[in-house]
Amino acid sequence: MSDNIELSIVLGMLGIFSIAGSIGNALVLYIYSRKRDITTSSLFILTLAGTDFITSILIIPYNITVLHLNYRLQYELACKVYMFLITCNVPFSAFIMVAIAFDRFFCICHPFLHAITIPRAKIIVLTMGLFACLLGIITSMCYGIVPFIDSTDVNSTVNGVSNASLEITATVNYSITNAVKMAPGNNTASNELAGMCFPSNDIFDISFTNIYQKIYAGCYLLSFLIVFVLYGLIYRSIHIRRAQKARRKRASLFPSSPTEYSGAETQLTILNGNDNDSNEPEQRKFRKKTIGIKEKVLYANIRTAAMLFIVTIVFLFAFLPAWLMAHDLMTYNMVVFYMYFIYNVANPVIYAFMNNSFREDLKMLYKRIFQIM
Template identity: 25%
Template sequence: MDNASDSDALLVNLNAEKADLMTPVIVFLAVLMCAGLVGNVFVVIYYGFRARKSTHSLFICTVAIYDLISCGISIPFEIVDLRLFITFEDSTACKVLRFVNHFAAIGSICILLEIAIDRFRRICRPVQKQLNHQQAKLACGLSVVVSVVYSWPTFVFYTSVPVDVRSKNGQTVTGHDCTTTKEKEYSVYLLVFNFFYMASFVVVAVILCVLYSLVGRMLVKHNHKMTAAKPTSEGIETSLTDDTTAKTKQTEKVTSNTGDKPTQQANHKTTHLDRTTVKFTMIMLVITVVFVISFLPFLALLLWRVAKGGYIVDALSDSGLVAFQFGLRSYFLNSALNPFTYGFFNSRFRDFLYTMVCVCRRKTSGINDKTIGSLERMLTDMTATNSDF
């Protein structure tokens, strides 16, 4: 009985040491969680309720929902996992944690791929039939199905694994870690599972690179044409739009007066639509690049851990273990940084945030209803325009 009590006390002490060692990782995750929760809530409000209905607002809102799942469920679970570094004994909680992590990440990948395809079709194939709002909803629903299909093996391969932990004085106790199973009969399947994940990631990354390369090339060519065109020239103009249906306008303009008002309005509208297209494409390109970069360390370390085998903590120094834990959670960067990307490229989203903050501050400060009503009307007018950018 005394031996059991001594072992339990030693295990608790060893776990406390590991948890303290993981403090930098926990702080890092806590910062990402707070930033991601606040930022993505505003993204959902703006693109889900304030912005006009379009395919791109629906896609951005869906990505933000996946990011909210990561920041609101996955990251808190990960912090708990780090605090219970060698005392995580609940296998069911472990399986649910890993499933949610995979589900949110894969869902985001699916939406980013769908957005890239939509961008390619609208910009490089503007005269073809485009994705409408209803089809975009179906595409977002398909991402949920794909995420579940890709994520369900986590219920098989992840569990609370018994591990032997050695103290500094050489005494060994048995703890539990939430990780992939170490049973030999699953080793081959686990290797295939992780290799399939890596292969899928590489294929999707290549597709994204190719599609955005073609889109970027087309935008550069179009920009050159717009720059070379003269207001008085006679020709055909094609407007690249972000509406729920593709709108390709062919306008033959024959003018003799450069001050003709309808011609100036048409040119302004075309330039405006092109600017909107470029901005949205740039937003999704940056988000895609950040996603790929943030996901690479996680996948690489995952494969290395499977190939290495055994209890990985024994093979690493304290600093190496901290770096390893950072790398395993690198993909959370994407979920927290996305709202900042929207804010950097989208001036209307920045204005929306500023107005929302002002409204909240006025209400908490007890400013009169007239002032609050004026700010709220300003917010409504700002987000009721034809462009979200």
């Protein structure tokens, strides 16, 4: 497949992602923002939807423009803004996934701790957003517009900053790097890079860039490991509770010592007094109702955890090929590389399939729209 055909496919694919992601995430923002009882999971979903909406309506079109121009942005500010935008959104989404995993862990495994409340969740989101912005700012400082490159500069760029930059952003245009590698010592080919947004060591030296790119790349891997450990603990907790519930059910159906059970019940009746005999059915009903409410809350948390786990899995595996290509662990393919933007489109589809209330809200919204039309 020629480079022009591959580029056309990528541009068309990104255009579809932009339109679908903007519409889908706008619906998620509208529906979840109108809910009366905002929970921590709803807050994180709103944050994800906001991030995906900004990515779909701003970052993807910006990326389409940059790819169409072959990174010839001409202006320093346009270059740095681009690198900032494509760098900060991915780690921010990864951090949100980690926060969601911790939230589901505490809700299911330690429901009485109330470790993550709404105010704390807002602080967590703000802190992670600021850290992601810091990563974006540092990356933008590692890039600049190329004024002129001679043969010496080309070799140093390829052997130093360029290779590191692939791991920093996972979105470097491979055609630029390959063009430089194919023409060492060719001043004409080097001058053709003028005006391009390209790795630069004007602000940070190569040693700092190498350290930073390892930290940036490690954020994805660390998030991946934390999320899988937490969801593994959640699964273990659910499995233990189901086993305990099954044992209790078997014990109630087949008591090991009916005589002891009857005797204990008789002693309890004597201690409580005859006046409580009439209240015993009401107390049993109250206990059953309380247990029923707790089980409903637990099952609701488990369903939410399952839905958000699928969201996390889609994110991790959508971004994995680009991450592997950036580390030269997988052969580069431009179409597969930019498929990671599909994550920004997938979330509304996941909510629609796995969240009954979201589906009902969507149906009501469609009915209102059709009534107005």
